[in-house]
Amino acid sequence: MENKSRFRLGEIQGKRLARKIVTLPTLPTVAAKMMQIIDHPETSARDLSAVIRSDHVIASRLLKLANSAYYGLRRQVANLDMAVVLLGFENIRNLTLSLSVIESFSRNWRGHFDYSEFWEHAYACGVAAQMFVSEIQPGKAADAFAAGLIHDIGKLILSQFAPDHFDAVIEHIEQHPSCDFDRAEREVLGISHAQLGAWLAEKWNFPASLAQAIALHHTPEEGRDTALLPWAVHTADYLVHQLGIGFDAGVAMPTLNQNVAEMLCLPLTDSGMPDFEPFAGRLFQLLAQADSFFHFLHKEEIQC
Numbered sequence: 112m113e114n115k116s117r118f119r120l121g122e123i124q125g126k127r128l129a130r131k132i133v134t135l136p137t138l139p140t141v142a143a144k145m146m147q148i149i150d151h152p153e154t155s156a157r158d159l160s161a162v163i164r165s166d167h168v169i170a171s172r173l174l175k176l177a178n179s180a181y182y183g184l185r186r187q188v189a190n191l192d193m194a195v196v197l198l199g200f201e202n203i204r205n206l207t208l209s210l211s212v213i214e215s216f217s218r219n220w221r222g223h224f225d226y227s228e229f230w231e232h233a234y235a236c237g238v239a240a241q242m243f244v245s246e247i248q249p250g251k252a253a254d255a256f257a258a259g260l261i262h263d264i265g266k267l268i269l270s271q272f273a274p275d276h277f278d279a280v281i282e283h284i285e286q287h288p289s290c291d292f293d294r295a296e297r298e299v300l301g302i303s304h305a306q307l308g309a310w311l312a313e314k315w316n317f318p319a320s321l322a323q324a325i326a327l328h329h330t331p332e333e334g335r336d337t338a339l340l341p342w343a344v345h346t347a348d349y350l351v352h353q354l355g356i357g358f359d360a361g362v363a364m365p366t367l368n369q370n371v372a373e374m375l376c377l378p379l380t381d382s383g384m385p386d387f388e389p390f391a392g393r394l395f396q397l398l399a400q401a402d403s404f405f406h407f408l409h410k411e412e413i414q415c
Protein backbone atom coordinates (compact mmCIF):
# COMPACT_ATOMS: atom_id res chain seq x y z
CA MET A 112 0.00 0.00 0.00
CA GLU A 113 1.16 3.45 -0.89
CA ASN A 114 2.70 5.45 1.97
CA LYS A 115 2.32 2.42 4.21
CA SER A 116 4.86 3.50 6.80
CA ARG A 117 3.41 6.96 7.10
CA PHE A 118 0.80 6.35 9.78
CA ARG A 119 2.33 3.52 11.77
CA LEU A 120 1.88 3.44 15.51
CA GLY A 121 5.65 4.07 15.72
CA GLU A 122 4.76 7.70 15.33
CA ILE A 123 3.11 7.71 18.70
CA GLN A 124 5.20 5.09 20.46
CA GLY A 125 6.80 6.29 23.64
CA LYS A 126 3.71 8.32 24.44
CA ARG A 127 1.24 7.28 27.11
CA LEU A 128 -1.49 7.44 24.53
CA ALA A 129 0.05 4.57 22.55
CA ARG A 130 -0.35 2.22 25.52
CA LYS A 131 -4.02 3.07 25.77
CA ILE A 132 -5.00 2.32 22.22
CA VAL A 133 -3.20 -0.94 21.52
CA THR A 134 -6.44 -2.86 21.90
CA LEU A 135 -8.39 -1.23 19.13
CA PRO A 136 -11.46 -2.93 17.72
CA THR A 137 -10.89 -5.38 14.92
CA LEU A 138 -12.52 -4.89 11.56
CA PRO A 139 -15.35 -7.37 10.98
CA THR A 140 -13.97 -10.35 9.03
CA VAL A 141 -16.32 -9.73 6.12
CA ALA A 142 -14.67 -6.37 5.37
CA ALA A 143 -11.15 -7.77 5.73
CA LYS A 144 -11.97 -10.66 3.36
CA MET A 145 -13.62 -8.33 0.90
CA MET A 146 -10.53 -6.15 0.76
CA GLN A 147 -8.44 -9.20 -0.13
CA ILE A 148 -10.51 -10.19 -3.15
CA ILE A 149 -12.16 -7.04 -4.47
CA ASP A 150 -9.28 -5.79 -6.62
CA HIS A 151 -8.53 -9.19 -8.06
CA PRO A 152 -9.46 -9.14 -11.76
CA GLU A 153 -11.10 -12.57 -11.57
CA THR A 154 -13.40 -11.71 -8.67
CA SER A 155 -17.03 -11.96 -9.76
CA ALA A 156 -20.18 -10.41 -8.29
CA ARG A 157 -21.04 -13.87 -7.02
CA ASP A 158 -17.67 -14.20 -5.21
CA LEU A 159 -18.26 -10.86 -3.54
CA SER A 160 -21.79 -11.65 -2.43
CA ALA A 161 -20.58 -15.03 -1.06
CA VAL A 162 -18.12 -13.16 1.18
CA ILE A 163 -20.78 -10.70 2.32
CA ARG A 164 -23.21 -13.52 3.05
CA SER A 165 -20.76 -14.92 5.61
CA ASP A 166 -21.77 -12.03 7.90
CA HIS A 167 -25.53 -12.14 8.35
CA VAL A 168 -25.77 -8.78 10.08
CA ILE A 169 -23.81 -6.84 7.45
CA ALA A 170 -25.49 -8.79 4.64
CA SER A 171 -29.00 -7.89 5.77
CA ARG A 172 -28.05 -4.24 6.36
CA LEU A 173 -26.51 -3.99 2.91
CA LEU A 174 -29.62 -5.41 1.35
CA LYS A 175 -31.81 -2.95 3.25
CA LEU A 176 -29.60 -0.05 2.15
CA ALA A 177 -29.69 -1.24 -1.47
CA ASN A 178 -33.49 -1.09 -1.23
CA SER A 179 -33.56 2.31 0.50
CA ALA A 180 -34.68 5.47 -1.27
CA TYR A 181 -31.04 6.68 -1.16
CA TYR A 182 -30.14 4.58 -4.19
CA GLY A 183 -33.48 5.13 -5.88
CA LEU A 184 -33.34 1.81 -7.69
CA ARG A 185 -36.56 1.23 -9.57
CA ARG A 186 -36.89 -2.42 -8.77
CA GLN A 187 -36.79 -4.46 -5.62
CA VAL A 188 -33.28 -5.74 -4.87
CA ALA A 189 -34.16 -9.29 -3.93
CA ASN A 190 -30.74 -10.71 -3.04
CA LEU A 191 -27.07 -9.85 -2.57
CA ASP A 192 -26.00 -11.03 -6.04
CA MET A 193 -28.41 -8.49 -7.47
CA ALA A 194 -27.26 -5.77 -5.05
CA VAL A 195 -23.62 -6.24 -6.09
CA VAL A 196 -24.52 -6.08 -9.79
CA LEU A 197 -26.83 -3.05 -9.47
CA LEU A 198 -24.71 -0.98 -7.09
CA GLY A 199 -21.29 -2.01 -8.41
CA PHE A 200 -18.13 -3.18 -6.63
CA GLU A 201 -17.06 0.30 -5.47
CA ASN A 202 -20.36 1.10 -3.80
CA ILE A 203 -20.55 -2.31 -2.18
CA ARG A 204 -16.98 -2.03 -0.89
CA ASN A 205 -17.59 1.43 0.53
CA LEU A 206 -20.89 0.47 2.14
CA THR A 207 -19.32 -2.60 3.71
CA LEU A 208 -16.41 -0.55 5.05
CA SER A 209 -18.73 2.13 6.40
CA LEU A 210 -21.05 -0.37 8.08
CA SER A 211 -18.03 -2.18 9.49
CA VAL A 212 -16.55 0.99 10.97
CA ILE A 213 -19.86 1.93 12.58
CA GLU A 214 -20.27 -1.62 13.89
CA SER A 215 -16.73 -1.69 15.31
CA PHE A 216 -17.27 1.47 17.30
CA SER A 217 -20.82 0.80 18.41
CA ARG A 218 -20.12 -1.21 21.55
CA ASN A 219 -18.20 1.20 23.66
CA TRP A 220 -20.31 4.33 24.00
CA ARG A 221 -19.28 6.97 26.48
CA GLY A 222 -21.81 9.05 28.33
CA HIS A 223 -21.07 12.59 27.26
CA PHE A 224 -19.96 12.08 23.66
CA ASP A 225 -22.97 12.55 21.41
CA TYR A 226 -22.58 9.77 18.87
CA SER A 227 -25.81 10.53 17.13
CA GLU A 228 -24.66 14.08 16.38
CA PHE A 229 -21.18 12.83 15.53
CA TRP A 230 -22.56 10.53 12.83
CA GLU A 231 -24.86 13.26 11.56
CA HIS A 232 -21.77 15.42 11.00
CA ALA A 233 -19.93 12.47 9.44
CA TYR A 234 -22.82 11.56 7.19
CA ALA A 235 -23.30 15.15 5.98
CA CYS A 236 -19.55 15.31 5.23
CA GLY A 237 -19.87 12.13 3.16
CA VAL A 238 -22.73 13.58 1.13
CA ALA A 239 -20.93 16.94 0.72
CA ALA A 240 -17.60 15.34 -0.32
CA GLN A 241 -19.48 13.23 -2.86
CA MET A 242 -21.21 16.37 -4.15
CA PHE A 243 -17.88 18.16 -4.76
CA VAL A 244 -16.18 15.17 -6.36
CA SER A 245 -19.08 14.16 -8.62
CA GLU A 246 -18.71 17.55 -10.34
CA ILE A 247 -15.13 16.91 -11.44
CA GLN A 248 -14.37 13.18 -11.15
CA PRO A 249 -17.65 11.23 -11.06
CA GLY A 250 -15.78 7.92 -10.94
CA LYS A 251 -14.45 8.85 -7.48
CA ALA A 252 -17.78 9.97 -6.03
CA ALA A 253 -18.43 6.73 -4.10
CA ASP A 254 -14.94 6.90 -2.56
CA ALA A 255 -15.58 10.51 -1.56
CA PHE A 256 -18.75 9.50 0.28
CA ALA A 257 -16.92 6.80 2.24
CA ALA A 258 -13.98 9.13 3.00
CA GLY A 259 -16.33 11.84 4.27
CA LEU A 260 -18.30 9.38 6.37
CA ILE A 261 -15.26 8.00 8.20
CA HIS A 262 -12.90 11.01 8.18
CA ASP A 263 -13.14 11.59 11.94
CA ILE A 264 -12.78 7.99 13.17
CA GLY A 265 -9.69 9.17 15.07
CA LYS A 266 -12.05 11.07 17.37
CA LEU A 267 -13.91 7.83 18.07
CA ILE A 268 -10.61 6.15 18.94
CA LEU A 269 -9.79 8.94 21.38
CA SER A 270 -13.23 9.20 22.94
CA GLN A 271 -13.61 5.45 23.42
CA PHE A 272 -10.09 4.23 24.08
CA ALA A 273 -8.34 7.23 25.62
CA PRO A 274 -11.20 9.24 27.16
CA ASP A 275 -8.99 11.16 29.60
CA HIS A 276 -6.82 12.32 26.68
CA PHE A 277 -9.95 13.27 24.77
CA ASP A 278 -11.21 15.29 27.75
CA ALA A 279 -7.82 17.03 28.06
CA VAL A 280 -8.12 18.19 24.44
CA ILE A 281 -11.66 19.49 24.99
CA GLU A 282 -10.50 21.31 28.13
CA HIS A 283 -7.63 22.89 26.18
CA ILE A 284 -10.10 24.15 23.55
CA GLU A 285 -12.35 25.58 26.25
CA GLN A 286 -9.39 27.50 27.64
CA HIS A 287 -8.19 28.56 24.16
CA PRO A 288 -11.36 29.15 22.11
CA SER A 289 -9.46 30.15 18.98
CA CYS A 290 -7.63 26.82 18.90
CA ASP A 291 -9.23 24.27 16.58
CA PHE A 292 -9.47 20.59 17.46
CA ASP A 293 -6.61 19.49 15.24
CA ARG A 294 -4.16 22.02 16.71
CA ALA A 295 -5.32 21.34 20.28
CA GLU A 296 -4.63 17.62 19.81
CA ARG A 297 -1.14 18.29 18.51
CA GLU A 298 -0.42 20.62 21.41
CA VAL A 299 -1.85 18.35 24.11
CA LEU A 300 -1.23 14.84 22.73
CA GLY A 301 1.41 15.32 20.07
CA ILE A 302 -0.80 13.56 17.52
CA SER A 303 -4.07 14.42 15.80
CA HIS A 304 -7.28 12.46 15.28
CA ALA A 305 -6.47 12.60 11.56
CA GLN A 306 -3.20 10.69 12.09
CA LEU A 307 -4.84 8.24 14.48
CA GLY A 308 -7.71 7.57 12.09
CA ALA A 309 -5.35 7.03 9.17
CA TRP A 310 -3.25 4.67 11.24
CA LEU A 311 -6.34 2.56 11.99
CA ALA A 312 -7.46 2.68 8.34
CA GLU A 313 -4.07 1.30 7.30
CA LYS A 314 -4.10 -1.31 10.03
CA TRP A 315 -7.46 -2.41 8.67
CA ASN A 316 -6.12 -2.44 5.09
CA PHE A 317 -8.47 0.22 3.80
CA PRO A 318 -7.66 1.50 0.30
CA ALA A 319 -4.68 3.91 0.42
CA SER A 320 -6.80 6.74 -0.99
CA LEU A 321 -9.22 6.50 1.97
CA ALA A 322 -6.41 6.37 4.54
CA GLN A 323 -4.84 9.40 2.90
CA ALA A 324 -8.11 11.35 2.88
CA ILE A 325 -8.50 10.68 6.62
CA ALA A 326 -4.88 11.63 7.32
CA LEU A 327 -5.00 14.88 5.38
CA HIS A 328 -8.54 16.15 5.89
CA HIS A 329 -7.19 19.11 7.90
CA THR A 330 -3.99 19.49 5.86
CA PRO A 331 -4.84 18.60 2.24
CA GLU A 332 -1.86 20.60 0.95
CA GLU A 333 0.41 17.85 2.29
CA GLY A 334 -0.92 15.35 -0.27
CA ARG A 335 0.02 14.82 -3.88
CA ASP A 336 -1.39 17.41 -6.31
CA THR A 337 -3.60 14.82 -7.94
CA ALA A 338 -5.15 13.53 -4.72
CA LEU A 339 -8.65 14.95 -4.81
CA LEU A 340 -10.23 13.18 -1.84
CA PRO A 341 -8.40 15.04 0.97
CA TRP A 342 -9.46 18.37 -0.61
CA ALA A 343 -13.06 17.24 -0.99
CA VAL A 344 -13.30 15.99 2.61
CA HIS A 345 -11.52 19.09 3.94
CA THR A 346 -13.97 21.38 2.13
CA ALA A 347 -16.98 19.24 3.05
CA ASP A 348 -15.94 19.36 6.72
CA TYR A 349 -15.70 23.16 6.55
CA LEU A 350 -19.04 23.59 4.79
CA VAL A 351 -20.85 21.23 7.17
CA HIS A 352 -19.40 23.13 10.14
CA GLN A 353 -20.46 26.43 8.59
CA LEU A 354 -23.99 25.15 8.12
CA GLY A 355 -24.15 23.82 11.68
CA ILE A 356 -25.13 20.30 10.64
CA GLY A 357 -24.52 17.76 13.40
CA PHE A 358 -21.82 18.20 15.96
CA ASP A 359 -18.11 17.71 15.52
CA ALA A 360 -16.38 17.42 18.89
CA GLY A 361 -14.25 20.50 19.16
CA VAL A 362 -16.55 23.34 18.30
CA ALA A 363 -13.95 25.70 16.83
CA MET A 364 -14.35 26.17 13.08
CA PRO A 365 -11.75 24.29 11.02
CA THR A 366 -9.51 26.57 8.98
CA LEU A 367 -10.24 26.47 5.25
CA ASN A 368 -7.21 26.07 3.01
CA GLN A 369 -7.00 28.95 0.52
CA ASN A 370 -6.46 26.63 -2.46
CA VAL A 371 -9.76 24.75 -2.27
CA ALA A 372 -11.39 26.78 -5.02
CA GLU A 373 -8.63 25.89 -7.46
CA MET A 374 -8.41 22.23 -6.40
CA LEU A 375 -12.17 21.60 -6.60
CA CYS A 376 -12.94 24.04 -9.46
CA LEU A 377 -15.29 26.05 -7.23
CA PRO A 378 -16.86 29.32 -8.43
CA LEU A 379 -15.64 32.51 -6.73
CA THR A 380 -17.50 35.39 -5.12
CA ASP A 381 -16.79 39.01 -6.14
CA SER A 382 -14.23 39.17 -3.36
CA GLY A 383 -12.40 36.15 -4.77
CA MET A 384 -13.48 33.70 -2.06
CA PRO A 385 -14.97 30.26 -2.84
CA ASP A 386 -18.70 30.70 -3.38
CA PHE A 387 -20.39 28.04 -1.26
CA GLU A 388 -23.92 29.36 -1.57
CA PRO A 389 -25.06 27.15 -4.45
CA PHE A 390 -23.41 24.16 -2.79
CA ALA A 391 -25.12 24.82 0.53
CA GLY A 392 -28.55 24.75 -1.11
CA ARG A 393 -27.66 21.63 -3.02
CA LEU A 394 -26.30 19.92 0.09
CA PHE A 395 -29.55 20.46 2.00
CA GLN A 396 -31.44 19.06 -0.97
CA LEU A 397 -29.20 16.00 -1.16
CA LEU A 398 -29.47 15.45 2.58
CA ALA A 399 -33.24 15.58 2.37
CA GLN A 400 -33.24 13.11 -0.52
CA ALA A 401 -30.81 10.85 1.25
CA ASP A 402 -32.64 11.08 4.55
CA SER A 403 -33.55 7.43 4.46
CA PHE A 404 -29.88 6.44 4.37
CA PHE A 405 -29.01 8.52 7.42
CA HIS A 406 -32.06 7.42 9.32
CA PHE A 407 -31.21 3.86 8.54
CA LEU A 408 -27.75 4.32 10.10
CA HIS A 409 -29.17 6.43 12.89
CA LYS A 410 -31.89 4.04 13.97
CA GLU A 411 -30.29 0.72 13.32
CA GLU A 412 -26.68 1.38 14.18
CA ILE A 413 -26.27 4.42 16.31
CA GLN A 414 -28.06 3.59 19.48
CA CYS A 415 -26.46 5.04 22.53
Ligand SMILES: [Fe+2]
Nearest residue numbers: 262263304328
Ligand atom coordinates in the same frame (compact mmCIF):
# COMPACT_ATOMS: atom_id res chain seq x y z
FE1 LIG B 1 -11.47 16.25 11.72
Ligand SMILES: [Fe+2]
Nearest residue numbers: 262263348359
Ligand atom coordinates in the same frame (compact mmCIF):
# COMPACT_ATOMS: atom_id res chain seq x y z
FE1 LIG C 1 -15.10 16.54 10.88
